[in-house]
Amino acid sequence: NAGVTQTPKFQVLKTGQSMTLQCAQDMNHNSMYWYRQDPGMGLRLIYYSASEGTTDKGEVPNGYNVSRLNKREFSLRLESAAPSQTSVYFCVAEREGQRTDTQYFGPGTRLTVL
């Protein structure tokens, strides 16, 4: 039981390049989230998905797109990377509607945009 997995773990991009961060969960949870974490800024929500096929913007969605093609996977795409997107990205899976201690973090993707 791996919980939440993220790939890649590390990535360096040049300004303007594109890439997709992958996230997968094996817990059959409905809700999934993408957060970014920056020094002094804490964790900020980028996008979330309450169920397969649905996505909604969070606090900082600009420059990102997401895709929830199935219950298991939730990907985050940077179409044209910018240095401001240098960050650590966390994917989170949560059992729907419980609002209880059922949020599970992935190990994170450390992205540097030069």
Add this chain to the structure above:
Amino acid sequence: QKEVEQNSGPLSVPEGAIASLNCTYSDRVSQSFFWYRQYSGKSPELIMSIYSNGDKEDGRFTAQLNKASQYVSLLIRDSQPSDSATYLCAVFSQAGTALIFGKGTTLSVSS
């Protein structure tokens, strides 16, 4: 904008002492409150959750919630060097769709 506020620290305590971490939140209808621990270079891990006013104890950890004052705290008794980490307070509002995190308090426990 709903907010969660924490002192950034660092909070320094000697081994064996009680560490007290505090958090305030702005959304009065918040329902669920969480404390996460994050070691450097690692992902956050949930250590405590609390939903009702009062205290909740789990081993060396005690979470305290006061909804009237919009205040939640975490006490760590008998602090150990292994407790040195950043502690994140997080809140779910009644209408919220995701956790809102504070910026975290860095705790340093010296042996």
